[in-house]
Amino acid sequence: MILKPQLQDLKNIGYYSGKIIIGVGLTMLVPAVIGLLFAEINPALDFLIATEITSIIGLILTKLCFTEEDLNWMQGMIVVSLSWVAAMLLGAIPLYLSGHWGSYLDACFDVMSGFTTTGLTLVQDLDHISYAHNLWRHFTPFLGGQGIVVIALCFFVKGVSGAFKMYVGEARDERLLPNVIDTSRFIWLVSIVYLILSTLVLGIVGIANGMKTANAFFHGACIFMAAFDTAGFAPQSQNILYYHSLLFEVITIVIMFLGAMNFNLHYHLWTGNRREIWKNIESRALCITLLFTFLITLIGLNQVGSYPRAVIMFRKGFYQLISGHTTTGYMTIYARQFINDWGALALAGLICAMAFGGGSCSTAGGIKMLRLGIIVKALQQDLKRIVSPEPAIVEQRLHHLKEIFLEDKQVRAALLITLAYLVLYGIGALVGMFYGYPFLDSLFESTSAAANVGLSCGITTPGMPAGLKLTYIVQMWAGRLEFMSVFTLIGFFIAAIKGR
Amino acid sequence: MKIKSFYNAVFGIGTEIFYAVVIILAAFLICIAAYFFNYDS
Numbered sequence: 001m002i003l004k005p006q007l008q009d010l011k012n013i014g015y016y017s018g019k020i021i022i023g024v025g026l027t028m029l030v031p032a033v034i035g036l037l038f039a040e041i042n043p044a045l046d047f048l049i050a051t052e053i054t055s056i057i058g059l060i061l062t063k064l065c066f067t068e069e070d071l072n073w074m075q076g077m078i079v080v081s082l083s084w085v086a087a088m089l090l091g092a093i094p095l096y097l098s099g100h101w102g103s104y105l106d107a108c109f110d111v112m113s114g115f116t117t118t119g120l121t122l123v124q125d126l127d128h129i130s131y132a133h134n135l136w137r138h139f140t141p142f143l144g145g146q147g148i149v150v151i152a153l154c155f156f157v158k159g160v161s162g163a164f165k166m167y168v169g170e171a172r173d174e175r176l177l178p179n180v181i182d183t184s185r186f187i188w189l190v191s192i193v194y195l196i197l198s199t200l201v202l203g204i205v206g207i208a209n210g211m212k213t214a215n216a217f218f219h220g221a222c223i224f225m226a227a228f229d230t231a232g233f234a235p236q237s238q239n240i241l242y243y244h245s246l247l248f249e250v251i252t253i254v255i256m257f258l259g260a261m262n263f264n265l266h267y268h269l270w271t272g273n274r275r276e277i278w279k280n281i282e283s284r285a286l287c288i289t290l291l292f293t294f295l296i297t298l299i300g301l302n303q304v305g306s307y308p309r310a311v312i313m314f315r316k317g318f319y320q321l322i323s324g325h326t327t328t329g330y331m332t333i334y335a336r337q338f339i340n341d342w343g344a345l346a347l348a349g350l351i352c353a354m355a356f357g358g359g360s361c362s363t364a365g366g367i368k369m370l371r372l373g374i375i376v377k378a379l380q381q382d383l384k385r386i387v388s389p390e391p392a393i394v395e396q397r398l399h400h401l402k403e404i405f406l407e408d409k410q411v412r413a414a415l416l417i418t419l420a421y422l423v424l425y426g427i428g429a430l431v432g433m434f435y436g437y438p439f440l441d442s443l444f445e446s447t448s449a450a451a452n453v454g455l456s457c458g459i460t461t462p463g464m465p466a467g468l469k470l471t472y473i474v475q476m477w478a479g480r481l482e483f484m485s486v487f488t489l490i491g492f493f494i495a496a497i498k499g500r
Numbered sequence: 501m502k503i504k505s506f507y508n509a510v511f512g513i514g515t516e517i518f519y520a521v522v523i524i525l526a527a528f529l530i531c532i533a534a535y536f537f538n539y540d541s
Contacts, residue, residue, distance in 0.1 A: 193513075250524060253524055257516075258516055261516065269516055272512075277516070308535070308538065309535060310535040
């Protein structure tokens with residue numbers, strides 16, 4: 001029997017969602033201040049209006065639904081999934097007011113793309129956008145990558161039990177420290193330390209390449225936020241191609257790696273356990289899948305002969321591959337070159353890399369290295385079972401922060417989420433084909449959206465059908481939250497209609 | 501204790517960057533190998 005949600009359920013969901021919405025509203029003050037610093041009055045006003053609307057909605061929710069009860073699992077999951085939708089709807093207000101997005105749906109698409117660290121964009125005339133709006137575009141992945149809920153946990157949420165349920169709902173099932181609020185603070189510490197270091201390095205490289213000082217550091221900060229949080233936004237429409245610098249590209253590759261690394265691994269390395277990086281199943285799996293997909297891409301590119309020189313192969317072939325594998329989406333080629341210059345085999349290698357994704361509990365999307373590692377280990381265990389004498393007990397171990405004995409429930413969970421991702425990639429490809437796009441193009445763009453990558457082969461443009469925009473928005477949302485919160489929300493609506 | 505934490509964090513960052521640089525160098529070597537392979541053929 002399905003139970004109908006009670007008033008207390010709605011109050012808990014409303015109260016905690018309200019707190020997160022207030023948090024989102026306050027973050028919009030950052031681009032407003034930047035706008036004022038650069039003497040951009042109208043863009044600053046866009047953000048002040050959006051902050052006001054968002055804060056009022058958040059305050060109304062917290063007052064109307066005031067409760068002192070802690071969240072249960074179902075409520076925690078629903079708060080997360082609804083908060084992400086609310087953040088998209090409210091975060092799109094300043095973008096829409098700027099006039100650089102063709103419709104409110106386009107603005108919502110870009111904000112969801114930002115929060116989910118995807119990087120697909122529908123902005124028009126990006127090269128003439130204000131600093132404030134450009135900062136907001138890059139700030140959304142910085143907030144969403146670490147987790148919108150993680151921000152709220154740092155500042156607004158006191159109840160540790162309810163906090164953990166929201167933390168898990170946001171696809172972060174590993175605690176670094178015993179207290180989930182301390183875990184959230186460590187995640188932010190890593191991000192802020194790298195923000196300062198990388199902005200300095202990228203800024204200096206920008207100045208050396210002839211950029212003005214303020215512009216160089218602004219670009220440095222924006223590029224870091226989008227690279228570390230594995231989103232593919234860049235301040236200029238030509239993306240990373242704009243900088244024409246090998247050094248800039250190498251630095252962004254390093255930042256992409258850092259972003260695709262499990263925060264738990266960061267914690268172990270930062271607390272003295274430096275050997276962990278060479279033993280961890282995720283860093284090993286990343287090396288193996290990277291080598292595997294790069295060889296496929298390399299063979300494909302050699303077949304068509306697009307990049308005959310080693311340096312060009314590295315800067316065009318490997319860069320797109322690592323960008324896809326870490327689910328960042330930075331590009332040093334134009335979108336249509338994937339279709340015109342790459343050939344089917346190279347594209348297949350890149351699609352595999354995008355589908356695999358980065359580390360679990362990182363800012364990356366996709367199936368994740370830990371799940372792939374578990375599936376391969378389970379396969380090894382079954383093979384050992386077949387060749388072993390019948391009464392033998394075959395145990396399989398894997399190293400992820402500590403030695404773990406592989407259990408059936410871990411394999412089941414890994415396989416189920418992997419299957420869900422594959423279905424999501426497939427559904428998006430079917431919708432793309434429904435709108436008349438070729439199979440490979442549709443699969444490429446769908447995988448890019450669902451794995452929160454952001455590489456585009458040219459389908460994602462302001463002129464694409466609204467149905468496809470909505471499909472990609474849902475794919476980005478479900479892919480980032482890793483399905484459980486989304487499934488819980490669907491179950492909640494079914495219970496509200498059919499429950500007793 | 502604080503000095504040890506700082507030391508660990510700095511070397512932790514160094515290890516992470518070293519890991520990324522090793523992979524980048526490996527990829528570059530593969531690109532060079534592919535170039536010579538193509539050149540011979």
